[in-house]
Amino acid sequence: MRLRAPLSAGAGLAALLASVAVAVTFGPADISTGDVWGSVAAHLGLGGDGATVTPLRDGIVWNLRMPRTLLAAVCGAGLAVCGTVMQSLLRNPLADPFVLGVSSGASTGAVAVVVLGAGGGVVSLSAGAFLGALLSFALVLLIGHTSGGGTDRVVLSGVAAMQLFSALTSFIVMTSADAETTRGVLFWLLGSLTGADWGQLLFCAAVLAVVLAVCLGHARTLDAFAFGDEAAAGLGIRVARTRLILLSATALLTAALVSCVGAIGFVGLVLPHATRLLTGSGHARLLPAVALTGAVFLVWVDTAARTLLDPREVPVGVVTSLIGVPAFVAVLHRGRRRT
């Protein structure tokens, strides 16, 4: 039974807010929900003079856990939305935000900056990753376009780009990196929210807001792709133009997220499938819903990643896959029963 739209939207938002508020209290330092509210209220100027919270605790909440938890929410939402759009647009249930080689391009860019010192110290790891991601996406579009432009060609070009940039990354790491740098790069490649700060959060949130608006504006158009490009064209959709806009928008968002937190796998692949079971396939409902489920999911996964093996941290990408694979199998089984 599908839930009523306003009800489920309200419940989803409430779940997200509650998740963030509770997740922030988890961690080695003992922080209460009261500390969280005190700190947040003080920083937002909502009364509370901060006197109730010690500066140390305030620092942990406001400078460490809050941006990290919110960035997890933004990344979860963004990856899930990108995955949904890619799957619908490319008519491929295995498509995810990284299917067009964006993550491997980002890795190469990051590694080039960290290991080779490309950019002369001016360009940060994030900026290098962002440029690498966009370069890879441009390459995929170029190959896809020159080879005919169909969805299969685009997916195959993405696979080719993924291989190419993975090889380049390995090559650079093997030939130039010392053990210490390799470990740092590897951690980032698997996805990590360790370095989250307010700057990253605002950047990612702004890109998410723009891209989500673009995708919602194309919700009906995405519905029309259900029976393929030809059918969409018959419904008045300018297929090539729409595909370019939506692929570019999702690639931009993916690049922004990957440049901040690395390639966090599985969220963009699994959450769209799981959410479709709740909302149906209409994108006007699916897109906001998948943003919420993705956000809640990654908030909890990151909380698990930073607390399970305390004081050590598990890369969040490892946890998403460890949780995601069984969840995916469950989704596949449910799907089999439905048809």
Place this chain on the structure above:
Amino acid sequence: MTGLRADRVVRRAGDKVLVDGVTLTLRPGETVGLLGPNGSGKSTLLRMLAGVLAPTSGVVTLDGRPLTAVGRRVTARRVATVEQHAHTQTELTVREVVALGRVPHRGAWTPATAADAHAVARALERVGLTGRAGQSWHTLSGGERQRAQIARALAQEPRELLLDEPTNHLDIQHQLDLLDLVASLPVTTVIALHDLNLAAMYCDRLLVLCEGRAVTEGTPAEVLTPALIERVHGVRAEVTHGPGHPVIRFLRPADRDGRPAGEG
């Protein structure tokens, strides 16, 4: 000049000429059958009429204006297409599939109006799928899926309906049901068909294509002669004129003046 019209349209793909200078004018409300063997250009002509494929030369016009000037969305509110075989991996209800026909009528941010709901309900009613509207599209049989696609096309509220061999994957009962439905629709219809007898039964007018060219055009009785069938399809047939429409009976290749099977 009202309605949809193809004027000397040509479509090339590389060195191959798929459609070579075909002109087709539709009269309001008629059902026109496109005949011809595989590769004769029927599908390509339909795609150009729908505006999905641009002619290499020549022009397709809607009420006298070229489709390129009319625009994709406006064209989709007038001309609807049903493909040979619809397939999706997306989990959709029958109603959701039919509601896709409202896409060209709706803005990006406007919610569905009463007119949208009404058009969908009427289309479902017309094809007899009202009772199945809440069901998954994947649970439908082949014939029901094609009817759902026709309902989707009707939800577009077209004046011109283009169908590309819509009965190809259906058994004979569902072929007849579907064509009965199509012929009863109050729209101008162009339908590509393989079966000459079905074309004779359900079409007001036939256009025969061979190797991209229009061979002949006229009523089924005028067009479907043994000479034409032999020339276009390379088979011998007897044509009898019963009440209403001609009936074609194909002859075995071995009957062709004693020539062995498989030759010619």
